[in-house]
Amino acid sequence: MQRDQQPRSDAAAPPILEVRNLVVAFHGLAGTLRALDDVSFSIAPGEILGVVGESGAGKSLTGAAVIGLLERPGRIDGGEILLAGRRIDNLPHAQMRKVRGREIGAIFQDPLTSLNPLLTVGEQLTETIATHLALSAKAARARAVELLAEVGIPAPANRIDDYPHHFSGGMRQRVVIALALCANPKLVIADEPTTALDVSVQAQILELIRRLGREHGTAVMLITHDMGVIAETADRVAVMYAGRVAEIGPTREIIETPHHPYTVGLMGSVPVIGEDAEDLVQIDGSMPRLNAIPPGCAFNPRCGEVMGRCLSQRPGLMPAGRSQAACWLMDTVTGDAA
């Protein structure tokens, strides 16, 4: 498969995005809730990192922290975010605005609300282009037409003066992608970009996102809860659970030989066409609430292979095959593995 030729984060190229020990907490009257706890990962140029997990696992929050869209009372309490080797989590507001506009693009879930209904797509594109590139109005418009063509809008020169409601959902999502690409960003954060679309359109949009990495070397952080989307698109996958990274590794490895018991359960719960539906595995219990995360491993109450140390000591990411998993089962150093 083509994506197997893509560079990995462990290759020589320095990562576009590096997140180190990121902690995001919400400070409220009832105390502090750690929504992201010690999250680390990196994305290489041209690579697509899929981020999966249940609702509330912290996928979107990770994206928001990277773009700088954390809403009060949430804030970054620790760790670092590096974009092409430069720290961006502690930049002053004005500078952050420049950086995230030029170097990070964002694609959101709902194409119906991602575009301003009162401006033509051309106006929105040229506005964004003009914010970042020193181009004349005419050149910006030409660039907008180019972008629309690139994301697969037929007859872009005619459609550029149309309003968002003239476009179908899938076409609108293409416009949103064009909008995210305006300034040729190094990194695109796609937060559930296909959830609101029907399956056939989904495949087209995913192909489009994949092409970004191939042709422009854009790194993509693809946030989704759909394993099918991940399997089809991502080079590597980060599985999140209760605000922590449970396992991270190459897509094929994660799908075929998952290591973390949570990933094992997650893969077991994905229906496969041709198999008997009654064989689907369900993980008992539910993800802990943020104010009741158990000590040690966050997954310990639901884990079938829980050991004594899981209840008290929190596992860090450890090598597990070609992946890394935060599970004491992988601990070969102290010889305590099962």
Add this chain to the structure above:
Amino acid sequence: MSAPDVDTTRGFLGRTRDIFARMGRHDLWLSFRSKPVVIVAAIVAGVLILSALAAPLIAPHDPYDMASVSLLYAELPPAWVDGGDPAFPLGTDLQGRDMLSTILYGSRTSILVGAAAVALSLVLGVAAGLVAGYGGGVVDSVLMRIADIQLTFPAILIALLFDGVVSAIFSHGSSDQYALLVIILAIGVSNWVLFARVVRSSTLVEKGKDYVKAARVTGVSSLAILLKHILPNTLGPVLVIATINLALAILGEATLSFLGVGLPPTQPSLGTLIRIGNEYLFSGAWWMTIFPGVTLILLVLSVNLLGDWLRDALNPKLR
């Protein structure tokens, strides 16, 4: 949709033409055409407003020109009543001024005051609503508590209070000179709350939408987001409130003038005319108060009907 290979940067004229072409196909126009009551209201309001604005051109007499006013013609009944004079179709008042002309000039003042007051409330309210909704936090709380407090008083009380305070500040003698300005300020300030609340809530809704987030990600400044993205998307309901408020403001001015704190008799509005005429209602000179009254009712009713229609036509839930 434009023809292929049109000039890539459309000029102002091209855009204007596009807008009119779109309006012809717009739901609003279709809804308008299908409602006879609304068409009648639009015609009545249009005629009243146009004739009021054109008062100096179409009024048969100039009621402010003391030279042409003669006490000889005082208290003449309307032309079709016994003793009426065809030169004064709606009769004359105590000073012998032509009622039709005073009503035209009076409507002009009323509409001017109403429109200016609504414009003032609109600007104040929209600005406060945008700032409160987008800024949030302390700013939001302070602005909205002020709005809540103001809502506990009837608008007319606020206007009376404001009028009293401002008139006291300006020197006593010259207060007539500023009466128009003062009443516009008084009515404008007493009506901003509704605008602020509606704009604030739409701002909160729009702020959470992805296109605003996307604009923030692309580095658009807060001010540009507010003015270019959020403001235009909150204007639909504002238009409706402005129309209904226009009727309210005209009525508010009439009330103040009727109470005697509004416009002086030298600068009569419909409310002033009604008040003056009211004193002679039972002495038989009914035309002095009935005609300005009917004009006021027609004006307020037609504008209100238009506002109601606009509210329904722009409400996606009622379509």
